[in-house]
Amino acid sequence: MTKPKNTKRKKGSKTAKKLKQRELQKAVFRLLRENPKKRYNPRQIARKLGIANSKDSIYEALQHLAKAGKAQALEDYKFKLKPRESYRSSTSGQRSGKEGICEGYVDMTRSGAAYIVCERKDHNDVFVSPRNLNTALHGDRVRVQYWYRRSRFGKPEGKIVEVLERASERFIGTLYRVGQKYVVVPDQENIPFDITVASEHLNGAKERDLVVVQITGWEGKRIPVPHGKIVRVLSDLSLNELTMQSIFINNGFELEFPEEVLKEAARIKEEITEADIAARRDMRRVTTFTIDPEDAKDFDDALSVRIMKNGHTEIGIHIADVSHYVKPGSALDKEALKRSTSVYLVDRVLPMLPERLSNELCSLRPHEDKLTFSAVFEFDESQKIVKQWFGRTVIHSDHRFSYEQAQQVMDEGKGVFLKELLLLNKLSKNLRKARFKNGAIAFDTEEVRFRLNEEGVPQEAYVKVRLEAHMLIEEFMLLANKSVAKFIADKGKEKEVPFVYRIHDLPNEEKVVELARFAAELGFEMDLSTPRTIAS
Template sequence: MEDRKQRILSFMRDESYKPLKFSELAVFMDVPKEDRPSLQELLDTMVQEGVIIKTRKERYGVPEKMGLVAGRFQGNSRGFGFVIPDSGEEDVFIPGNYINGAMHGDRVLARLHKSVPGERHREGEIVNIIEHANKTIVGKFDRSEHFGFVTPDHVRLTGDIYIPKDFFNGAQKGQKVVVEITKWPEKNRNAEGKIIEVLGNEGEAGVDVMSIIRAYGIRYEFPDEVINEARSVPDKVLEEEAENRRDLRHLKMVTIDGEDAKDLDDAVSIEKLENGNFKLGVHIADVTHYVKEGSFLDQEALLRGTSVYFPDRAIPMLPKELSNNICSLNAKVDRLAFSVMMEVNSQGNVVDYEIFESIINVDERMTYTAVYKILEKDDAELKERYKNHVEDFSHMKELALILKERRRKRGAVDFDFD
């Protein structure tokens, strides 16, 4: 499909191409009659995507050869905006009276205005909205006796959203709400919507975080099928799972994370060799052993892309049954990992390495604060508590300083100003 799209685009972008009707296009591209319905379907899709244009005379061509630009609209709090072209060309300035109902983030088509001598930037007007970006919007609710309106939180979304009285959904003046757009804005007319969720009073604990979660469409809860799949995973390493893996459970290693971290995804080990080099081990939780390609867990993780961290909470990429349990390198329990064992010399060069699947058992769950106090504050209580690892921490610091100096010599910039 993508290859056929590119062939059509290449054909239409040719300097000699003139807009053609469907029948003419099929002949020029030598498309057999039996394949023409598929060609029509593909052209319709490309028109919907805005990569080609169909004129009123039913002729097809690319936007740039018709004085049009397809791209993403970027609003501005002062009422004007820009179209960021898909082609990577210079942005197009859109004055406020030529936005014609577009909202920040929409995919649009803009018609270029004739350039005026001395004008530095391209200017135009939006003539078509290909795809609306904002199905729901988070903002502050206000009301009068007969109607209400929501002022969006996002500074690039200008213009209040009108809310008919029947669609207040119990919202009170000043509350943060989620509004679903029911009528898109037009020139000289605001968008219309209905309140689908009341987040709470502005300034109330947790409302600010939920506003961000809803505004950016962050997936907050896991579907039942994902939860069920996560719960079906064993909560400990089975004997047969350790087969064909290198056993590193004898190796001293620790995790080092923040005090509140629950998903501990990497551990470290270190040894000073007789030749003066360091044997550094980095051990990463083997999540792929439990999250199989194409599974519900895999599909959900693909949609989320990453865990999201807020000051008061974390929204994990995987359910806590995995992220905080079998896929977390918790101390004193067996875990499956990918290990990288590196030999690093006194100049910070890796002179040898191995990468392999392993089974590990972390000795201690350390925090940045505790390790700092051991190394920089000589904390006697912590040094006694973690006496089996104090020498390792010293080796880690020594190697870290070597690597930092190597980076400095290579031109690294240090933004840690005192």
């Protein structure tokens, strides 16, 4: 680390700071609270706070505050602090006068009562007694009406007025017979009630079986109790299988896909038509291969290499074109939205899409034509990118490597596609070197993996070895992601383009200063003037 130059700024030269939306809302609310009688429009707020945020972003912050009941919208885009509303108590003076509505998540206790963790960070958790839960379950997102009682030491309590989103409707428990009816006693301590099951809904389960029960309705007015049906019997499973399925179910993940989704997936034709190919860049004759973990079942990305006539190198980074098969509004699309992601455990994966897509149609398996989205880069003789292209393609993978196999070919200097692997590795090293030069930081941490036997029982724990083959893939995926993001951002300067960006925020200034202070005690001086000098 180099010793910093004098980085003190002259008084008055400090540039305006741009706040994130949440920080902006807090700053605006603080300004309104400190000046309760004044009215401000976005331009006045920007000047008062000395910030670089646009008028639109400040107006959005004001709207959020108004929606939360903290600000009051006036004419001419002006806002002021909204006075706290008071309500007359309907319980003979037991309430202190402060009431409201908030949204949050249910944190159930063993007693059957719950606390609602409100989404508003400045709001206390709301206590809800069992009689006021209104069928809400642990983890559900709810809307709660709250008030303050003098007897609760200033803490709010309330009642749930609406369940906005269920965390799960399936639970693991043991089936018992109680008189003429059956009940499932859930394993989870934060589900403090039994679920009644009619005999016609046992699905072959016997008393004391471990089962999965799905809640189908509620009975009773004062304190509703759930009833449901048995959807799976778990008693015959091995301990490992039971443990893994329990992790999924207890966290709200569905083990099976709905019948409608499976049927829709089965109807998709595997054939790639001439019309499909004509609408894409045909790269089937370009050397292409995948590099994945040894136990991978789906191959969702691939690399291609070609030496061009002008002596330049063309590198293609390809990912499966899922959108060709999953159409907006379809059953597959809705199920993928509901699941959001594939879930990985030590010995299995719960896919976001049925295996018909994840392991077949959208898996870039060797010796098969596949439809893909691609980022293609042209490198000159000095390994600089001189051209890039993004779009739909059709590819044909020539080989499937595991990381270990690709590394072995490079280490031993012999094997299939040796020339291509060495070229990719050389380019990836140059890309990595350039990233670090521009301020990237390497967080090299050890990853512990487990070796399992055929029954899925752990036999050994070991530290995953980070190979050059791993870094090769990482580097080209980073290149593709960064280049596509920049391409869309540049397009957005002319016309707004809705897009999801993956962004690593700038480090917290206070923490960086604290790090510099700690480093100085160890004899190192850090230059804090730019992200690049901090990284160096």
